[in-house]
Amino acid sequence: MNIAILSRNPKLYSTLRLKEACEKHGHTVEIIDHMKCVLFIEKKNPVVLYQGRKLDYFDAIIPRIGASVTFYGAAVVRQFEMMKVFSAVESQALIRSRDKLRSLQILSRAGLGLPKTIFMDYSADAEDSIDAVGGAPVIIKLLEGTQGLGVVLAENKKAAQSVIEAFHGVHARIIIQEFVKEAKGADIRAFVVDGEVVGAMRRQAKDGEFRSNLHRGGVAEVIKLSRTEKHAAITAAKKVGLSIAGVDMLPSKRGPLIIEVNSSPGLEGIEAATKVDIAGKIVRFVEKHATKKKIQKDKVNA
Template identity: 45%
Template sequence: MRIGILSRNPTLYSTQRLVNAAHERGHRVEVIDTLSVTVHIGRTDAQPGKPQRLVGNAIGLAGTTLLPEFDALIPRIGTSVTFYGLAVVRQFEAMGVMMTASSDAIARSRDKLQSLQLMVKDGLPIPRTAIIAQPDALYAAVEAIGGLPAVVKLIRGTQGRGVFLAHQLSTIATLLQRVGELNRQAILQEFIAESRGQDMRLIIVGDRCVAAMERRAAPGDFRANLHRGGSATALEPDKSTVALAVAAARAHGLGVAGVDLLSSKRGPLLLEVNSSPGLEGIESATGADVAGAIIDYVEKMAAVKRR
C-alpha cells in the first residue's frame, strides 16, 4: 500500500515510528507537511465524472505538483494548525482516501465541550462540567459542579496548557474575563481530589486497547501530563475501564484515539479524547508497539474498503 502521513515534522518520534512500522510491513510511506499542501477546489482541468485531485506545494494553478494517490492516510494534525489541517483532510475525504480519522472526528475531539457533550449523550461518565456566558451565573455554576476548588479549562488546548485549578470564585472570574478578552472559551469542571494528581491514558485502535499507562503529576502540580513534567508507568486497566475508553473513541468516530480517564469515588471518569495521541511516552512506559498496531489497523481498514 501507499500510505500518507500528515505531519508538520517528519522527525517527530510518533511520525518516525509510524513510518518505520509501515516500512517493516512492506508499505510505501510519504510524510506530508500539512501546511505545504495547497487545496484547489473546482479545478478547471478536472475531467468530467472523475474526482478532483489535491495539489501540493503549489501557488495558483500553474506549475503544480500533484500528490500521488494514497491507499490510506494517517492525519497527525497539531492543535495550532487545526483549521487548515481539517481543510486538507476534508479534501482527501472528497477524493475517497481511507482515513484513520475523519475531519469531523478530529473536530469533535478538539472541542472539549462538544467532546464531553458527545460522551454524555452516549451515557458515559465524566466529571461534572459547566459553561457560562454571564458573570452572575458563576456562583451557581460552581456549586452545581461540586464547589471549590474547581478546574478551569480552555475549550481548545493540549498537553495540559490552558488548565487551571482555582480555589476562589474571584480567581475563576478573573480567568474567565481574561479568556474572553482573548476571544477564547473555557469550561468549569469538578475537581476530583481523590485522583491525587493521577490519571490514565489508554490507546484505542479499532475496538482494542493496545497500550495503557498511569500518569502522575509532578510535585506541586495537579496535571498529570508528561509534557508538564509528569511521570508514567505501564497499566493493566480492567475490562470496564477499557470498555469506557472504546465507547469514548466510538462516540467521536475515531478509529485511533488516546483516551484520558480519572479514578474517582464514582468510578472511572472520562476526561478527554485525543485524535493524534503521542506515541513516545506510552511506548516508553509500556514497551508496546503502538505504531505497529496502528499500521495493522490501516491494513485491515484498507482491505475492507477494497471489498
C-alpha cells in the same frame, strides 16, 4: 501500499515511529506537511497538490494534525477522503474531538462518566457556576487548549472568580470542571486502535503540579485497566468516531471520569511505558481497512 503521514514535523517521535512501522511492513511511505498542501476543488475532481505535484497515488493517509491547525488539517483530510483515500482518522471525527464542549456532550449522551462541567455565556454568574460543580477548588479550561496549556487550577472561590472574569474579559470560551480530589494528580491514558485498547498507562503529575501531561513533567507507568475502564475508553472513542484515540480518564469513587478524547495521541510515552509496538498496530489497522476500501473502489470502477 503507498501511505502518507500528514505531519508538520518529520522529526517527531510519533511521526518517525509510524514511518518506521510502515516501512517494516513493506509499504512505501511519505511524510507530507499538510499545511503546505493546496486543495484544488472542481466538479467530481478533487485534487491535493504538494510541492507542484498531484498526490493522487496514495492508498491511505495517517493524519497527525496539531490542535492549532485543526481547520486546515481537517480540510486536507477531507479532500483525500473525497479522492477515496482511506484515512486512519476521519475528518469529521477529528473536528468533533477538538471541540471539547461537543465531545463532552456526546459522551454525556452516551452515559459515560464525566467530571461535573459547566459551560456558560460571558454574562452568567461565576459564583453560581463554581457552586454548581461542587465549589472550589475547580479546574478552568480553555475550550481550545491542548497538552495542559490553557488549564488552570483555582484553589479557592475568589481565585476562580478572578480567573473566569479574566478569561471572559478577553472573550475566551471556557469550561469549569470539578476538581476530583481522589485522583491525587493522576490520570489514565488508554490508547484505542480499531475498537480495542492496545495499551494503557497511569500518568502522575510531578510535585506541585496538578496536570499529569508528560510534556509538563508527569511520569508514566503501565497499568492494567479494569473492565469498566476498558469499556469506557472503547465506548468514548467509538462515540466520538475515532478509530485511533487516546482516551484520558480520572479515577474516582464514581468510576472512571473521561476528561478528553485525543485524536492525535503521542506514541512516545505510551510505547515507553507499555513496551508495546503501538505504531505497528496502527499500521496493521490501516492495512486492513485500506485494503477493503481499495477492493470496494475497484468494484465501482470495474
